[in-house]
Amino acid sequence: MNQKIFVSAKEVADRAGVSRSAVSRTFTPGASVSEETRRRVMEAAEALGYHVNHLARGLMRNESGLVCLIVSEMDTPYRASLIRAISRQLQNVSKIAMLINTDRSDKSVDDALRLAISYRADASIILSGMPDKSISDLCVKSGQRLVLINRDEEREGALMINLHDREAARRAFIAFQRAGCRRLAFANSDVGTPSLMAREEGFVSAAQAAGFEVAVERFGSTRYQSGVVLAQRLLTREVRPDAIFCANDLLACGVMDTARHQFRLEIPNDLCVVGFDDIEQASWSSYELTTFAQPVDRIAEEAVSWLAKPLYDAGLSCKLSAELNWRGSVRGG
Amino acid sequence: MNQKIFVSAKEVADRAGVSRSAVSRTFTPGASVSEETRRRVMEAAEALGYHVNHLARGLMRNESGLVCLIVSEMDTPYRASLIRAISRQLQNVSKIAMLINTDRSDKSVDDALRLAISYRADASIILSGMPDKSISDLCVKSGQRLVLINRDEEREGALMINLHDREAARRAFIAFQRAGCRRLAFANSDVGTPSLMAREEGFVSAAQAAGFEVAVERFGSTRYQSGVVLAQRLLTREVRPDAIFCANDLLACGVMDTARHQFRLEIPNDLCVVGFDDIEQASWSSYELTTFAQPVDRIAEEAVSWLAKPLYDAGLSCKLSAELNWRGSVRGG
């Protein structure tokens, strides 16, 4: 690594003919500096290209301004929009997002959290996976905030933001029922995330309570290609479903495309489909997918405003509702 | 902000019965520590939950390990996948991505770059917008690396990664020609990014050289909805195009959906479409879009490997090719 030569407060002080403290105060909101001193400092800073060293400031203040975002498959539409919403909100409160990729393994989440500790991040926000309790406890004990989004498991001292998945699933069933569907199915991935399982269980139990059986298939990840496979499995069953609730929109897109192009089915006439997330593609005219909207802005807001709070109640839980967006993939509406 | 209490090297040293330097050396690869000392230090560190403070380390070493990613509309498929590729590669070389959202204004890019300087980022990678020369010069002068991706403008000392846009556009024309298309059109946004304009100019000039006129429309952003509008304008022209080259895939999706559902056109029989980026949706069976693939992994690799190089040649330029992915949206192939 080549040498970096940033200009320091001392250099600014020398040029302005004041003490280093004066420079520091000039860049500390609310500190008392005379107008004249501030002017001379600013002038020197401008000329030299001085910028406060946030590393050193963080060291002193014990507050880095860094917030760690821990996430896998971040190129997925829902994840990407959530990351965007969060990072924007963080910028509004003068914090900055550090992005860490994880893979399927929970070990990579542990490593990410260790990294967050190393950088003295003010908080970590976990969008994927679940860290080991020992390491998440260490975070909390060290005074680092922890936010878990759609991770149902409990963690002491963390803010947990979840959706009413079961309730949404119940409404999906009602939507199908109103559309006159009788042969229900649920298309799930086999990753088994609590929130995905809650959608499945909520749907199945609501249907059963009304005397309906549900054909359930689980396969692969929560991406488009898995939807293709799931549709192939479901639509070749002896009793072909006339309604499929998909664990998320990406699966739903794969299901719809396969139903149309491979099985020549018309949506919603032959088959009704409901998804979850309300990614941008859901509104595209090839899909017009009826789906539950993840309140990404709301989620980001809840997370960031909690981080900004000076005191906080440990073990807070925040339950949000997912609104159903009616579009053309279900009859009636 | 509540108090953070991380364990320091001194505490580890006390518990292990060694000096603080011994602890430091234990966590510095390549430093000379006896096996016995290292063992005791590691044991104490483990028990106490010690993690090296990267803020302090960065202050000493003059190398933060932070790399700033400056990007707008990061929830867009191409951007999201590029961010993912870059952040993964960074992690491989023990660096970490800081994410900064910008909006349309170049001022927000300047602000982002200032933030990068404040955090003493080892490098900044700009995916959107263009900073003022004075501020980008300050970065370079300060020893911070600068990478510009698909930003044609020149910056002293920066690595510029670009695609052969004009060449790709020429191949798009050839593809249409082979498919027997005669009424060519280009669908562009009106943001006027150099790389987008290069695609337009390359396409138009290649067509003109062969004696074809091109209907050009420019509107809005590079997103789906703009594609809808562009299709409406192009397909209601007196001579209806039978081939549309779109500045990117998102526009192409909007164009295709509109052509099909609003104008009842068959693709590729009535209309051939070519896009740019090769986002995931391009391969979905509703689109089967023939498109140029942005080599995201390659771009990320070039950027990150340059950052890892100890010495570097100023003003490096890297030109990459975009491969054409043939799918069903163009006849023949």
Add this chain to the structure above:
DNA sequence: TTGTATGCGTTATCAG
């Protein structure tokens, strides 16, 4: 190999 002393760029404390 080990410990001591010094400095990295800040901010906070305190005396003036």
Add this chain to the structure above:
DNA sequence: CTGATAACGCATACAA
């Protein structure tokens, strides 16, 4: 309001 001085947590030159 201002300037000197002491931390913050770490890495390293130096002496042992």
